[in-house]
Amino acid sequence: MDNAKLIIDQVGKVFPTKAGEMVALDQTSFSIKDGEFVTILGPSGCGKSTILRIVAGLEQPSSGRVLLDGKEVKEPGPDRGMVFQSYTLYPWLTVEDNISFGLELKGVPKKQRLETAQHYLNLIGLKGFEKHYPVQLSGGMKQRVAIARALANDPKILLMDEPFGALDAQTRTIMQEILLKVWEESRKTILFITHDVEEAIFLGDSVYVMTARPGRLKKNIKVPLDRPREFSVKQSPEFLDLKNELLGLIREETLKVV
Amino acid sequence: MFSKLFTPNKEIPRSIYIAAGIASFVAFIGFWSVLSYGGLVNPLFLPAPDIIWKTAINQFIDGEILSDIGISFSRVALGFFFAALVGVPLGMLMGSLRIMEGAFEPIIGFIRYMPASAFIPLFILWIGLGEAEKMAVIFFGTFFQLTLMVMDVTKNIQNDLIEVSYTLGASKGQIFRKVILPASLPGIVDTLRITFGWAWTYLVVAEIVGATSGLGFMIMQASRFLKPEKIIVGIIIIGLLGMIIDLLFKVLYRASFSWMRKEG
Ligand SMILES: Nc1ncnc2c1ncn2[C@@H]1O[C@H](COP(=O)(O)OP(=O)(O)OP(=O)(O)O)[C@@H](O)[C@H]1O
Ligand SMILES: [Mg+2]
Numbered sequence: 001m002d003n004a005k006l007i008i009d010q011v012g013k014v015f016p017t018k019a020g021e022m023v024a025l026d027q028t029s030f031s032i033k034d035g036e037f038v039t040i041l042g043p044s045g046c047g048k049s050t051i052l053r054i055v056a057g058l059e060q061p062s063s064g065r066v067l068l069d070g071k072e073v074k075e076p077g078p079d080r081g082m083v084f085q086s087y088t089l090y091p092w093l094t095v096e097d098n099i100s101f102g103l104e105l106k107g108v109p110k111k112q113r114l115e116t117a118q119h120y121l122n123l124i125g126l127k128g129f130e131k132h133y134p135v136q137l138s139g140g141m142k143q144r145v146a147i148a149r150a151l152a153n154d155p156k157i158l159l160m161d162e163p164f165g166a167l168d169a170q171t172r173t174i175m176q177e178i179l180l181k182v183w184e185e186s187r188k189t190i191l192f193i194t195h196d197v198e199e200a201i202f203l204g205d206s207v208y209v210m211t212a213r214p215g216r217l218k219k220n221i222k223v224p225l226d227r228p229r230e231f232s233v234k235q236s237p238e239f240l241d242l243k244n245e246l247l248g249l250i251r252e253e254t255l256k257v258v
Numbered sequence: 259m260f261s262k263l264f265t266p267n268k269e270i271p272r273s274i275y276i277a278a279g280i281a282s283f284v285a286f287i288g289f290w291s292v293l294s295y296g297g298l299v300n301p302l303f304l305p306a307p308d309i310i311w312k313t314a315i316n317q318f319i320d321g322e323i324l325s326d327i328g329i330s331f332s333r334v335a336l337g338f339f340f341a342a343l344v345g346v347p348l349g350m351l352m353g354s355l356r357i358m359e360g361a362f363e364p365i366i367g368f369i370r371y372m373p374a375s376a377f378i379p380l381f382i383l384w385i386g387l388g389e390a391e392k393m394a395v396i397f398f399g400t401f402f403q404l405t406l407m408v409m410d411v412t413k414n415i416q417n418d419l420i421e422v423s424y425t426l427g428a429s430k431g432q433i434f435r436k437v438i439l440p441a442s443l444p445g446i447v448d449t450l451r452i453t454f455g456w457a458w459t460y461l462v463v464a465e466i467v468g469a470t471s472g473l474g475f476m477i478m479q480a481s482r483f484l485k486p487e488k489i490i491v492g493i494i495i496i497g498l499l500g501m502i503i504d505l506l507f508k509v510l511y512r513a514s515f516s517w518m519r520k521e522g
Contacts, residue, residue, distance in 0.1 A: 058421050078427030088422040092440045092517050102426040105436070133517040146422075153426060 004031035005189045006055065006157055010064035013050050023214035024050045027064060030208060030217055032157075032189055039192045039200040041246065042210030043254040048193045050215070052161050055191065056082050068156060078102055081150030085162040087142045089134040095145055096121065096130035102153035120148035123182055140171040144178060151182070157189040164199070176202055177231060184228055197246045201239060202229060207246065212253040219249060305487040310494070313487040323476070327495065330461055330472040333389065337396025337464075338457040342450055345405040350446075352405070353412025354438055363409070370402035375463045387468035399460035404453040411445030412438060444515045451507035458500040 013025040025047035032038050042048050053059040055066050057076035066073040068080065089098050097104075099120050100113035108116075121127050124144040134142055143163050150158055164172045176199060183190060194200050200207045201223055209219045224238050233239055263270055287307060293299050294306035301309070317323040351358040374395055381394045415438060423437045465474025473492050480488035 056421075056425055058424065076421070076424035078425070080425060082422060082425040084418050084422060086416070086418050088416070088418045090419070090437070090440070092443075092515075101423075101436075105427050105429075105432055135518060135520055149426070159425075 003033055004067075005034040005036070005069065006032040006191070007067040008051070008055070008064070009067065011051070011054060011061045011066060012063040013047065013054065013059065014062040025054075026211075026214045026216040028215070028217050029064075030220065032191060035187045035189055037183060037190045037192065037203060037205045038208060039194055039204035039206070040208045040210060041194060041197065041200040041250065042215060043212050043250060043257060044195060045257065046210045046213050046253070047215030048195075048210060049161050052082075052159050052191065052193055055157075056080050056159055058082075078106070078153045079156045081153055081155035081158045083143065083146045083150055083158070083160045083163040085165040087134070087139070087146070087166075089137075089142055089145055089149070091134050093133075094130065095126065095132050095134070095137070098134070098145055099148045099152050101149060116152050117148075120152050123151075123185060124148045124178060138171075139167050140175055143167070143175060147179065147182065151186060151188065155188070157191060160190065160192045162193055162195070165194070172196075172199070173231065179203065180229060195250075197243055197250065198234060201225070201242050201246065202234060207242075209246065209249050210253075212256040218253065221246070302484070303486065305490065309487050310490050314491045314494070317488075317491060323491075323495070326471055326473050326476050327499070330465070330474065330496075331499065333392045333464065333472065334396055334454075334457050334461055336389075337393035337460075338400055338454055340393065341397045341401040341404055341453075341457075345401050346408050346446060346450075349405040349408025350412045350434075350438065350442060352409040353415075353442070354434070359409065363406075366402050366405055370406065374399040374460055378463070378467055382468060392464040392469065392472075395464035396457050396460050399463075400453045400457045403456065404449060407449040407453065408442070408446055411449060412442045414445070415441045444511065444518065447507065447511050447514070451504060451511070454503055454507070455500055458496055458503075461496065 008028060008030050010027045010029055011025065012027040015022045015024050040048050050059060054061050055073065057073050090101065093101065096114060096117040099117040103113045103116060117130065121130055124147060126141060126144060164175045167175060180203065192203055204223050207221045207223060208217055210216065211218045223242065225233055262268060291307055294301060294304055352362055377398055378395060381391045385391050385394060419441060420433060420437060423433055428436065462474035462477060465472045466478055469475040473496055477489050477492040
């Protein structure tokens with residue numbers, strides 16, 4: 001655990017509901033290394049978003065704690081960037097102002113802000129769109145800008161909650177490739193949630209599979225694929241074997257809840 | 259072609275849209291003309307359109323109507339201005355802070371059902387017969403609704419938008435200034451447009467008692483001297499003023515919030 005960037009230490013979450021207490025997340029522990037890309041895979045309602053929200057500081061754990069670079073997470077902060085499944089760009093700001101919003105909050109001078117925005121615009125392949133408003137962008141473009149906005153803050157870790165979940169299948173695969181490219185360049189630590197098996201394998205260094213609710217870590221699988229990965233890797237025997245194994249695991253869990 | 263016009267939610271050509279609006283006006287005036295020129299109603303109750311037109315022209319030439327318009331407008335505008343000045347920030351706070359909602363929602367929800375007109379004797383008792391009393395009626399008539407509507411606007415901001423702002427490092431103050439305020443601004447302008455319309459409807463009520471000028475006063479005078487054509491001119495002027503302000507709000511809205519439209 002020495003070189004761990006993020007440590008999830010015995011974190012559990014219980015929600016009070018009208019029908020009594022609801023255990024959303026069983027005590028869960030794992031850690032993520034610096035620069036690692038971890039994907040979490042689990043059936044619907046197993047507590048994936050809950051984990052991420054606790055790491056982000058948007059939700060308090062009922063037990064346990066989260067450590068980022070050895071410091072306990074108490075509240076949301078710019079060192080943990082987040083990308084949601086829903087579109088969360090500020091509709092009244094242009095693309096470049098959206099990307100540099102975090103820097104503006106910090107009081108970074110305008111010139112420097114726009115330079116940073118330009119850098120990330122290039123990275124996500126949206127050069128020329130700096131003056132556009134979110135309403136003029138497609139869903140995939142919006143999510144790319146949301147990623148750029150989180151990265152422009154230079155966070156220690158990037159948290160992504162099914163960021164491509166609302167996109168069509170074609171756009172989705174393109175977005176995965178773009179995200180990998182961005183990751184190759186920035187080498188950010190990423191915690192990425194999905195319930196798409198292919199996405200989890202294609203993106204991750206490791207895939208963490210969760211059990212059905214109350215969620216717990218079921219299995220941690222290393223992805224045996226070289227980097228940088230191309231689209232074609234999805235046809236390789238290693239990929240397909242892993243996909244079958246994961247589909248089996250997820251199916252087992254999903255059967256418990258339906 | 260014809261069936262398309264009556265398909266729910268279907269866009270229709272702009273020209274037909276506008277023509278439909280004009281047609282309603284023409285039908286309205288036509289119906290009125292039939293009633294009065296056809297001798298179906300007593301002109302003492304409903305003067306003919308041309309009488310109204312002549313009365314209006316004469317009143318504008320005479321000039322007194324202009325000062326009535328001015329004084330009425332300033333009463334409505336100022337009364338409404340103070341209602342917005344307090345109501346908008348209060349509504350925003352109520353929409354974003356549960357404690358403020360808990361504190362103010364019940365009492366505002368209670369007072370808003372009290373009729374503003376019934377408070378006039380009290381206002382006269384408390385603040386006399388001056389301008390402040392007229393504005394107080396307008397204020398009372400709009401403030402409570404306005405505040406609750408602004409609260410709803412602010413409440414409806416997508417929660418993810420606020421949460422993502424926290425993860426970008428926003429402080430509570432920044433959340434208010436840089437997220438909640440701009441996000442609710444279009445809804446607030448729209449609320450102001452609607453409630454300003456209501457402010458006009460309280461004008462006559464405000465000017466019934468103890469006024470010596472204004473459109474409401476003019477209407478009451480005309481009623482006393484049985485001059486229905488003057489009453490109708492007054493009513494039409496109030497309607498037109500309301501419509502013009504409404505239009506100005508719409509223009510302001512379109513100009514300020516171009517980011518809401520795809521064509522930019
Ligand atoms: N604020 C809350 N109050 C009560 N229950 C909640 C709350 N938030 C989440 N839950 C419940 O906790 C469980 C886990 O929720 P969570 O959103 O983490 O699941 P998830 O794995 O992200 O699901 P999905 O794949 O549908 O996004 C769900 O059963 C959900 O209904
Ligand atoms: Mg979720």
